[in-house]
Amino acid sequence: MKWGKYLNAVANEAPAWTQYYINYKRLKYVISEVDRKKGARVDAGLPDDDTELKYNRFDMKGLACHAGWEWKLSLVSQMTVESLEFLEILNEELLKINTFFEQKSAEFFEKLKEQKARGAFVKLTYERMEDHLDMFQEFCSVNYTTAIKSLKKHDKVLDAETQSLYTANVLNYQKFHTKIGLVVQRARKELQSSVVVPAELLAGASDDEDDQVDFGKHRTPSIPAAVAIQAYQPRQYRDLNNDVARPRDMKKEALCVPVRRVGQELFVLTILNEDSKGVPTLVKVELESGETAQDAAIRGLLEVAGVRATVERNIGEFMSTSRKLTVYDAFLLTVEEELEDWLSRSEVHRKWMLVDDAVAEVEDTSSIRVLRRV
Known part of the structure; x- marks a missing residue:
C-alpha cells in the first residue's frame, strides 16, 4: 500500500483529527513545483541565491530546534532557494501538529482531573482506553514518519541531502515526538490507579457531551459515582485495527x-x-x-x-x-x-x-x- 493511501486510511479512523495530520498531498505538490521552478531558473541561466540570503530567509516558524547556527548554515548551503519553500511549509505542518498535540494532551488530563474532583472518575474498560492511547501515539508516530518520507522524496527529486540534517536538528525536537512517551506513560499510570468498568455493564451513563472526552472516534462516558464496580472478563479476541471481536474460525x-x-x-x-x-x-x-x-x-x-x-x-x-x-x-x-x-x-x-x-x-x-x- 502506498504511504498516501495508508495515511488517509489512518486519518479517516478519527475524522475529528484528519485536518491535523501532515498534508502529505500538499507537500508532494510543493516538491513538484519546486522542481519545476528550479528547472525554469536553470534553463533561464539565472543563479541561485547565495547562502547568506537563504540563511536569513529560512523561517523556523517558532519551532523548537537544535541550538546554534552551524547546522542551519550547513542545511541551507545544500539547498536551492526553491527548496526553502518546501521546508517552510513543512515547518508550518509541524507547528500545526505540535499545537494539536498540546491541546489534546491538556484536554485529556484536565477532564480526568475534573472527573476525580467530582468523585466520579471512571472510564471505559482498561482495554478500550489503551486503544485510545494507542490511537494518540499512532497519530504522533504516523506524522513523524510522514515528515521523514516527505524529506526523502524532496531529496530524491531535487538531488539534495537535507533529510539527515533536518531530522536531527528540527524534527527530533518537536513536542509531538519528544513528549508523547511521557504523556502516554502518565495517562496509563492514571488509568491503572482508577476503576475499570466495562461500558457495556454500566448503567446511568451520561449522554451530556460536556461530560465526555473527545478522543478521536470514541468518547469516554461520565458515570455517576454511585455506579457499582462490576467484575467482568475481557473479550478473548481483539481486532486492534477496528476494535471489534473477530470470528473464532479465523x-x-x-x-x-x-x-x-x-x-x-x-x-x-x-x-x-x-x-x-x-x-x-x-x-x-x-x-x-x-x-x-x-x-x-x-x-x-x-x-x-x-x-x-x-x-x-x-x-x-x-x-x-x-x-x-x-x-x-x-x-x-x-x-x-x-x-x-x-x-x-x-x-x-x-x-x-x-x-x-x-x-x-x-x-x-x-x-x-x-x-x-x-
Whole structure:
C-alpha cells in the first residue's frame, strides 16, 4: 500500500483529527513545483541565491530546534532557494501538529482531573482506553514518519541531502515526538490507579457531551459515582485495527518482530525474498496442528530467516488488512544467534533496520501497525 493511501486510511479512523495530520498531498505538490521552478531558473541561466540570503530567509516558524547556527548554515548551503519553500511549509505542518498535540494532551488530563474532583472518575474498560492511547501515539508516530518520507522524496527529486540534517536538528525536537512517551506513560499510570468498568455493564451513563472526552472516534462516558464496580472478563479476541471481536474460525498466523539493541538504538530484522520485490517484510508463520503461536514464531523465524530467538513479549493480535479471515498474533523476540546456513538461505536475504526506518519502508499495513507498538 502506498504511504498516501495508508495515511488517509489512518486519518479517516478519527475524522475529528484528519485536518491535523501532515498534508502529505500538499507537500508532494510543493516538491513538484519546486522542481519545476528550479528547472525554469536553470534553463533561464539565472543563479541561485547565495547562502547568506537563504540563511536569513529560512523561517523556523517558532519551532523548537537544535541550538546554534552551524547546522542551519550547513542545511541551507545544500539547498536551492526553491527548496526553502518546501521546508517552510513543512515547518508550518509541524507547528500545526505540535499545537494539536498540546491541546489534546491538556484536554485529556484536565477532564480526568475534573472527573476525580467530582468523585466520579471512571472510564471505559482498561482495554478500550489503551486503544485510545494507542490511537494518540499512532497519530504522533504516523506524522513523524510522514515528515521523514516527505524529506526523502524532496531529496530524491531535487538531488539534495537535507533529510539527515533536518531530522536531527528540527524534527527530533518537536513536542509531538519528544513528549508523547511521557504523556502516554502518565495517562496509563492514571488509568491503572482508577476503576475499570466495562461500558457495556454500566448503567446511568451520561449522554451530556460536556461530560465526555473527545478522543478521536470514541468518547469516554461520565458515570455517576454511585455506579457499582462490576467484575467482568475481557473479550478473548481483539481486532486492534477496528476494535471489534473477530470470528473464532479465523485463521491465525504468528508475526515475528525480532530485535537487537545497540546502545540506545533498537534494530528490527526484516527479510527480502522474491515475493517481496525488494520491499522489506516481517516473517509470518502459519501454525502447525497443536502448535501455539509463540512456538510457531520461534520455529518460523529459525526456518525462514535462520535466526534463533526467545520471545520477549506478546505485542497483541492484529487483523490482516490484506488477507481475508486471517489474524496475526505478533511477538517481540530477542535475537540470540544468526545462523550462516539455514533452510531458506537461498531464497531469503536478512536486513537489519532501525525500527523507524522499517516503518517507513515496510508496505504491509498490518506489519506497520505492529512495528508502531514495539
